[in-house]
Amino acid sequence: MVYRNPYAGADSFGSGWSKSNFHVHAFPDASGGPYGASAVVEKYKEAGYDVVAVLTQGEFIHTEKIAAASGICTIDGMEYIEEDGILCVGVDSVLQGSPQEIIDQVARQGGFSVVAHPHWESEPGLPMAMPRSHLDSLSGYVGIEIMNPAIFRGFAGSGLATDVWDEFLSQGKLVWGFGNDDFHVWPNLDRAWNMVHCEPTFTGVKAAVTEGRFYASTGLRLEGFELDGLELNLAVNGGKSTLGPVRFRFVGENGAVLQESSGDSAGYTLDGSELYVRVEAQAEHGAMLWTQPVYDEERFTPMWS
Ligand SMILES: [Zn+2]
Numbered sequence: 001m002v003y004r005n006p007y008a009g010a011d012s013f014g015s016g017w018s019k020s021n022f023h024v025h026a027f028p029d030a031s032g033g034p035y036g037a038s039a040v041v042e043k044y045k046e047a048g049y050d051v052v053a054v055l056t057q058g059e060f061i062h063t064e065k066i067a068a069a070s071g072i073c074t075i076d077g078m079e080y081i082e083e084d085g086i087l088c089v090g091v092d093s094v095l096q097g098s099p100q101e102i103i104d105q106v107a108r109q110g111g112f113s114v115v116a117h118p119h120w121e122s123e124p125g126l127p128m129a130m131p132r133s134h135l136d137s138l139s140g141y142v143g144i145e146i147m148n149p150a151i152f153r154g155f156a157g158s159g160l161a162t163d164v165w166d167e168f169l170s171q172g173k174l175v176w177g178f179g180n181d182d183f184h185v186w187p188n189l190d191r192a193w194n195m196v197h198c199e200p201t202f203t204g205v206k207a208a209v210t211e212g213r214f215y216a217s218t219g220l221r222l223e224g225f226e227l228d229g230l231e232l233n234l235a236v237n238g239g240k241s242t243l244g245p246v247r248f249r250f251v252g253e254n255g256a257v258l259q260e261s262s263g264d265s266a267g268y269t270l271d272g273s274e275l276y277v278r279v280e281a282q283a284e285h286g287a288m289l290w291t292q293p294v295y296d297e298e299r300f301t302p303m304w305s
Pocket of ligand 1: 023025079085116182
């Protein structure tokens with residue numbers, strides 16, 4: 001067996017990473033009031049973002065001029081909510097059809113799809129959440145939201161979906177884990193994001209995201225991630241606000257916790273039987289990061305191929 005390290009192509013952990021959010025809703029400037037796309041993108045820029053996918057709600061928003069004015073990379077897109085939801089990142093119009101048709105259309109347009117908030121539960125007056133049986137039958141998307149903090153702010157269900165991720169990975173379905181704001185109102189801003197090892201361009205983002213060269217975060221930074229044979233080592237940085245040591249959890253098939261430790265760095269020696277190993281890190285103040293898995297290539301099929 002050969003374990004693949006999705007970060008193998010990341011030559012540096014100090015620079016070259018684009019802070020990215022792929023689930024940001026806004027309105028056209030003319031009708032959006034405080035939540036016009038230009039104003040929202042400006043706030044994301046202030047929060048240190050390099051890449052923001054602006055997902056239309058209704059009338060499609062073309063953000064080319066907004067990107068030029070702000071100086072950061074914006075990506076046009078929409079969220080499919082007939083069965084809520086699928087993030088359609090990098091499309092140029094509102095798409096209609098069944099969930100699988102949507103994902104296929106996104107691919108034909110050169111974009112990528114991410115399944116949103118798998119644990120959000122349908123609520124009266126809101127679109128129907130995608131039934132789990134439908135989600136299980138889909139293919140062609142690159143990943144799922146494992147952290148969507150907006151769900152915790154007054155919606156039913158859970159914004160954390162690492163259990164669904166482990167379920168899919170344990171079936172040999174290669175999907176990546178995303179963290180996204182699901183921004184609708186200012187309190188949603190900058191709660192969960194992705195650090196993507198790429199130039200801040202759509203082409204760069206799409207290539208890196210498809211290869212898994214990113215991690216989801218609510219405040220921690222990856223300072224190193226190496227797989228040397230069966231030796232996995234990583235380090236994280238919590239910034240100035242971290243008081244105590246960071247807790248690391250190495251997670252494998254069916255969500256089993258393989259090892260736990262604390263410090264600024266951690267290591268795990270694979271014994272060769274693991275299907276995959278992914279790492280969660282959590283600082284004392286609650287900030288987390290989730291790495292993508294290292295995985296036995298022979299036993300996985302990418303969902304998007
Ligand atoms: Zn949304």
